[in-house]
Every structure is written in structure tokens, then in C-alpha cells.
Amino acid sequence: MNEALVRAANIGRTYGEGESAVVALRSASCEVAPANRIAIVGPSGSGKSTLLALLGGLDQPSSGVISWPLLGAQAGLRPTKVAFVFQTPSLLAPLSVVENVELPLLLGRVGRDEARQAALAALDRLELRALADKLPEELSGGQAQRAAIARALAYRPRLILADEPTGQLDQPTARHFFDVLLAILAGSDTALVVATHDHEIAARMAEVWQMQHGTLEVPR
């Protein structure tokens, strides 16, 4: 039982109160273990992003219990153990690519030089070294998303939560992006959970969870 990175038991999330309350997630139970490759599929508004936010400790469930047996307390999850990748590149506009990548390391109080070295190494792995000093607005969509991956990988997190990371990329770019991501994670015990509409991408993951109207179906 203790080998899970994150474990959710009957968690639910409701926004608002009374008649205007919106139930985004209903009594979901799941767990993510090291090296898991999981795709969450479902239509827009089905609760995928809500589930990822709860798994990453970005949000609190309205009901149920969530825990991180191998990662520790919720407060210490980010930036060291859990990393997010969002639908859009989510790079900070006023920082250069390398500064964006080293940001989580600096937030985790890694020394300046060490952070810079790790960031450059991550950019190397994603073949972005040449763009290190560019500003996000000077990158293409695919380059920016790869930079976001570099940022997620820089700290070598135990769990990466990607919320429709290829949603704004064209098909070939999206596939290339995913190839790179899976190649880098190959052999590591970093778990990857991806929310996606793309069934082709989902098919390349070891597990596929279904979301429908806030209800999660996890195959046994």
C-alpha cells in the first residue's frame, strides 16, 4: 500500500455553494505509483484539470481524502517532487527561456550556479540550448511547450502532471513533443499523468482513465 506517490480516496470537488454550486469531481478514487504512465481522457469540462490540480496539491478536495505516501506532506510537493505542464506553454513572459527553466530550482532554494547548470542540462536534453536566452514570445508554440517540459524536468520530479500539453499544437508537432517527453522519461521512475483529448497519445500510455461528468473510471 505504501508504494503510491499519490492516493485519492473518494475525493470530490464542488465550486460555489447552494443552487449555483458546480460539482466538478464526484467521489473519485485512484492512485499513481512511480514510473506509471497514465492518460486521463474525457470531454471538455469532465473534470480532468480539477483532478490533476487535486493530485498535484494545487487545490483542496471538498470531500474525501488525498495523500502522498512517497512524497510527504502537501506543502512540500512543489517544486521539488511534483511538476505541472499546462495546455499553453505557461512560461513567464518577462524571463528568458533559461531563467524560466531554472525558476523551480531557485524556488526550491538550489544555489544559483547549480540551478543554472541543471537548467542548461534540461535544455540540452530537449535540444533547446540555442534558445536559452530567448524570451518566450520569441519561441514557436512547440518550442515554448518543450521549454515548459524542460522546466518540469529540471528538478527531476517524481510526478509530472500534464494538462492537455499538446492541446494547442498541430498533430505532427504534438506527436514530436510526446516522443521527446516519453524518450526522456524512459527508464526513469518519474510518473507521468497526462490529461488529453488525443486518443492516439492516450494509446501510447500504459493506463487510460476515463472521465465523464466529474466521474472517474479507473480500470482495475
Next chain:
Amino acid sequence: MLTTLWLKGIIAYRFRRLFAALLGVALTVALLGALGAFIANASASMTARAIADVPVDWQVQLTSGANSGAVVTALGQVSHYRAVEQVDYASVNGFSANVSGTVQTTGAGKVIGLSPQYATSFPAELRLLLGSSNGVLVMQQTAANLHVSIGDHVTIARPNLPDATVTVAGIVDLPQADSLFQAVGAPAGLAPTAPPDNVLVLPRDLWHQFFDAQTAARPDTVHTQLHVRLAADLPPDPAAAYVYVQQLANNLEARLVGQVVVGNNLAARLGGVREDALYAQVLFLFLGLPGAVLAALLTLAVAAAGAEHRRREQALLRVRGASTAELLRLASVEAITLGLGGVVLGLILAYVATLSIAADANLLATTTLPWTILAAVVGLLLALFAVLYPAWQSARRSTVAGARLVVGRTGAPLWQRLYLDLALLAIAAFSFWQTASSGYQIVLAPEGVAQTAVDYTSFLAPLCLWLGVGLLTMRLWRVALTRGRALVAGLLRPIAQGLSRLVAAALGRQSPTLVRGVALVALAFSFATATAVFNTTYNTQARIDAQLTNGADVTVTGTSAAPAGPLLGQLAAQPGVAAAQPLMHRFAYVGSDLQDIYGVDPQRIGSATNVANAFFANRDAAATLALLARTPDGVLVSAETAKDFQLALGDQLSLRLQTGADRQYHAVTFHFIGVVREFPSAPKDSFLVANASYIAAQSGNPTAEIVLLRANGSAKDLAAQVRPLVGSVAGARVTDLGQTAQAISSSLTAVDLGGLTLLELTFAILLVAGASGLVLALGLAERRRTFAILTALGASDRQLGAFFWSEGLIVLLGGGIIGLALGFGLAQMLVTVLTGVFDPAPEALSVPWLYLAALALAGVVSTVVAVLSVRVFSRRAVGEALREI
């Protein structure tokens, strides 16, 4: 349909920014509207006060053979009047009196004939000191010269006629002798003639009894005037009132060609006030306009803070097929809504502000309406510019991708490339030099000339300095943030710690937005500081002016016949009296010129009244008074007297004072030891100051006519308290500082800046709070995506704070410190440029430390509130922002 939808959307989802911009427009409108009301009110009150002070509006001198009845009829056709009295003047060879066996005689004098109603119609002309007003009245100084009192006989030496004798019924003071005996019809610019020292006032019948014969024998020694109090409604503006009154007089003279010459005291007074009114106008504009400019800049900054949203929204509308014209139409609807809302709110605020100066304040009155319209038009134009210009600019970017550009490696803005900041500073320096070389003469209202002129270019110096330093601040901060990142990172290390390098880099790339905030805060702080320091200096000088005129906090003024000096002990013992000092006020002849001479105890006079360095040519009050104390026969001479008589320091002066038992003027030797420019209770032009002990010894009369009191608390209360005590001395008056300040309408410092000060300082605090808080809050709200990302990446509260507080600190401290320094510089420049406002000129700026502390606190509080509220807002909106990422 789309327009309504768009408007609803803006109100529902962009309410905060719309409201902030609306507030900026409202502040601009309110400041301009209130400023107009203040100017109109100040002009009107200056006119009213000036008119109230004029003892006789017109002295219409009849030429020989003119019929006074016909003149009165013509006068009624020219204007309504409240009173007309005939006054007859006769010049005589002199007066004599035999009192207690000795005969006193005087030189040439005047005898005037008045009707019994004259004193009621023109109460300011006569002040009864002793006896009855029914009968023959002797002027105080004449009574002293002749040693006569009630019941004594005075003989009048009439030219070419036998002497006539009258019996004294009363002794009077003629406070307005200068105008009463003026040479009517003398060419403008001619030096005024001194009023006669010897005057008798006779009932009109008696005058005719004695002087009809003289009229026949020597018509050149007799003339008749009609003294007139007009009832015309004058325009509220002194310049317009001056022109109107002058035209009325011209009309009368034209109707009665050759029969009358009008001595237009009212026009002369209004002519003097014209200059002060123009100065008041300049002063209000100098002090108020930067506030309106600042409010406008704040509005533009608030609008600019939403530029990113606007760009994205317009790009999306364009993708959905909206044309540039449609985009601009939607923006126009927003601008008009903003403009109308801002104008309405601004006018309400202006109305409330004007109520503080007058309960019947009316923004739609004839004099204020142009200002109200101007304020509304400026408000509308500002709203249009704030919304339409950025909308038009972003409409030119046609793609969504283009609209996503948020920081960019942008080049320097146009003004920076054109060195506009340095050009403005150069203009400021040149304009200041030019104003200085003209002797700071920015208002011209030449005597006797209807036209007035204000050198509005003198505005350029402070305005260009203000804007130039604002732009220079932007340039320097931009350089510091972009090229001096290591330095900025070092400065931010205490707050940002390990993130200082990244924070400095982020701030560097956001420098266009950031330096705008810094410059606005600098301009707001400088406006508030300059206004507060100038107004405090102004009020201090107004108090010094009032004290100079009144003599002290409370002054008890007696006469030579009934001096206040004997009451010194009783007055000093009154509770609330901090110090009491006697002040001799006598007259002395310098050559043939009779001047006021003041006798003081140089070592103690400073305890009861303020003796400033500026009162003396050497600008050292302590040294001058010490020298006077060491030189018993020393005399300080006014600059005008020293010049007129070509005196040099160390010269021996022979002045004629009333001395000895015969009370005649005898020569007394003094030594000229210094030049005095001003002295408490002394006139502005010619006077002398000497040791009281020396005057007492030489004149044989040690009694001081005046007692100066310094109050512990309220001067007004002390004056009320000592009045009953002084009541026992006939003719003695008690005046306090406040009373005098009200009465000095010829001095600009009598213009009450209180209302304007309160209004400006309140606005200034709002602008400082707005500049340091609102712009920051709106800027940060705009970047909540950044903070959502940082939160998602796991930034702790402290690390998030590093980004928030670093920005806040740079905006507040970077702008605040420069603003305070600039404010002091501007205040000094204003005081120098507006030298004409001050009398005497201030020795140093008066600093309102409490207000400046409140200002700094307002800046700090608004920054803290802005940062905290943005943090709360960002944290609450993280989920929403993450979905948008």
C-alpha cells in the same frame, strides 16, 4: 446589439479598471472645476473687500462756477448712488491758540466744511477722539501742536482777510487724510502730496460764514468737492470692476465737460487689487494645474494598465470578423461611458469642494461657468484619449499572435530618443533665467492703464521642471532596470534573496510599465510636497505680514494725547500675555518731510513681536538690534528715506522732534547706523526706528503710545480680554492678528488659501495613494497569470512576495524619494518666481513635516494595501488563472 453586449461585458468584467479610470477622469474634472470656483470666488471677495475699504468712492471736484445741484443730477443719471455730501476746502495761512498764557502758532493749514450727516455717510473719514462731533473739530496733531483741548479757542489766519476765532468742540483723527486732501486731477505718476499737518473741521454753515468772503477774495484758495458713495453693482472681477468704475467716471466728466474732475478712489483701489487678483489667479493655476495634469496622467496610466487585455480582446474580435471601424466604435462607447460618468462624478466632487469656500457656491454662475464647461470638456477629451488611442493603436496589430506580445525587447520610446526630458529641463532653466532677469515681474497692471498682463510663460519653468524630472526619472530607472540588473538584484536581495537575480531580470523586462508607475509616484509626491511646502510658506508669510501690519499678536494703539503706555503693567499682568513691550510712535521731520519714528527697547522688542532678518538690509536682525542697543543715538532709516536723502551709514542726522515744554519741533541729533525695510506696525515706505530711551530723554516724554502683546494662546481671545481694560483710554484701539489679516486687502497674502490648501492637499494625498497603489494594483492584477504560474510551480508565500514587494518597493521608494526632492525644488522655484506674492519675502521655506509624514504614510499604506489585496486576489484566482494558462 453588439455595442450593448460589449458595454455590459465591460461593466461586468472590467468594472475595477473602468471605475479606476472613471475616478481619474472625475479627479481631473473636480480639480479644474473647483479651481475655477476658487479663482472666481477669490476675485469676487478681493473686489468686495477692496470696495468695503474705500472711505469715499469718488471725490468730484467742482471747478469754479460749477453748479453742485446740476452735478448731483448728472451723477444720478450716470449711476445709482447711496450718498452724496458736499465738502468745502479752504487753505489758510495758519492757526494760533493762546493756552495758559502761551501762544502757539502753526504753519499753513486747511479748514474743511462738512454737513452734519457727513460722518454717518462716510464714517471712515472721521474718528472722534475727544469731545463732541457737533461743532468745531481739531485734528489730533493740530491739537497737539496748538496745545488746545475742548473749549479752547483757535484763531484762523485767513489770507487777505481778518483772523477768525472758533471754539473747539472735539478732537478728531482723520484716518484717511491722504485721500481726503488728495490733489484731484493731478497727472498719474505724480508723487502724492503729503496731507496737511494742521486741519480744522467746521460745520458747513460756519464754514460758509467764514469762507464765503475768502471764496470771493481768493478763489484760488478755496474749492468744493462732492463726496460720493456709489450704489452700482460692480463686476466681481477687480479688473472688470476697475474698467467699469473708470468708465462711469469718464461718463460723468463727459456729461459735465469742464465742470468737474473725478478723484476716483474706487478705481484707484480696484487698480491696486487688480494686480493682486491676477497674482491670485496665477497662484491658483500654479498650484492647481499640476494636480489636474497628474490626475489625467493617472487616468492614462490606469487605462494603459489594461492594454494587454484590450489587445487580446480586440484580436479575438478581429478574428471573428470585426473591422477596425467596429473596434473603434466599441471603444468609443466605452470612452463616452467613461467620460460622461467621470464628468458627472467630477462635477459633484467639485461642487462639494466649492461648498467648503462658500455655502452659496454655484458652478453654473456666470464667473464659474466657463471653468465648469472647460473641466467637462477636458474630462471628455481625456476619456476619449485614454480609451480610443490605445484601441486605435492595438487595432493596427491585426493578429492574435501579435496581440500576445507582452514584454518584447522594445526600443526606447520616442520621447526618450528625442531627449524630450533634457529639452524640458533646458526650457525650465531658460524660462527661469528669463523670469529672473525680468525681476520676477509676472503680473503687470500699470497704474491708470485699463489693460493688465500676466506673463504666463513664467509657468513654463516649474511646469517643465516637473515634467522634465518626471521623464528623466523614467529614463534613469529604465537604464537602471535594464542595464543595472546586478545593482538592482543587490538592492532587492534582502527581499528576494535567492530569487533577486530573476526578479531583477523580470523587472528589467517590464521596465516600460514599471517606470511609468515610478514616474507617476514621483510626480504625485512632488506635487503634494511642492503644494504643501509652498502653502505653508505662504501662510507663514501671511501671518508675518499681518503681524508686521498689526505690530504683534495683539496691539493696543493709543494716541499722543491718550497713550497706551501707562497701561503696560496692567496689560502685562493679564493671563494669556506671554510678553508685553512698549513701542513709541512719534513723528519727526527729516528735512521738510514728516515721518513716523518708532522708539524701541532693542534688547526686548523681540520678546513681544517677531523681528525677522528680512526686516533689515543686512538681513541680520540680532546684529542690527544689538548695534542699536550699543548706539544710544543710533537710528535705523527706511531704505526709501536713505535713498531720498542720499544718506550713508555713520552720517549724523538732525531730525526735528516735538520736544521741551513748548511741544514744538526742535532738532535732535542721531547717527544713521542701518537700513530698515519693514518694522512691526510701521508704514511700508518712509519711517525711522531709534532707541526709546534716547527719544524719551530728548523729548522729555517717556510715555509709549503703543503696547505690543504676544499671546500665549488665541490672539483673538486675548484682544477680547484686554478691550475692557483699554476702554478707559479715549481713542485707544485694540487690534489682533486675525482682524488685521482680514483687513489687508491690498496685500495678496490676504487671499485665503485655506480652502484651496485643504482641497489640494486632500487631492494630493489621493493622487499619491492612487499613483503608488492603484497603478501597482492594476499592473499586478494584469499579471495574475504570472503569479498563478509561480504558485503552480510551488513558490512559497515569501517567494511570491519577493515579486510583489520588489515591484512595490521600487515604485514607492524610487518614485517617492525623487518626488520629495523634486517637490522641495519646485516649492523653492515657486517661491522665487512668485516673489511678488510675498511681502516680506520669506527667508526660508516653511516645511509642514506632519503633512509630509502623512503623505509618506499614505504612499506606504496604499502600496501595502495594493500589494496585499493583489496577493489575496491572485491567490483566490489561481484556479481560474490556471485554467486560462
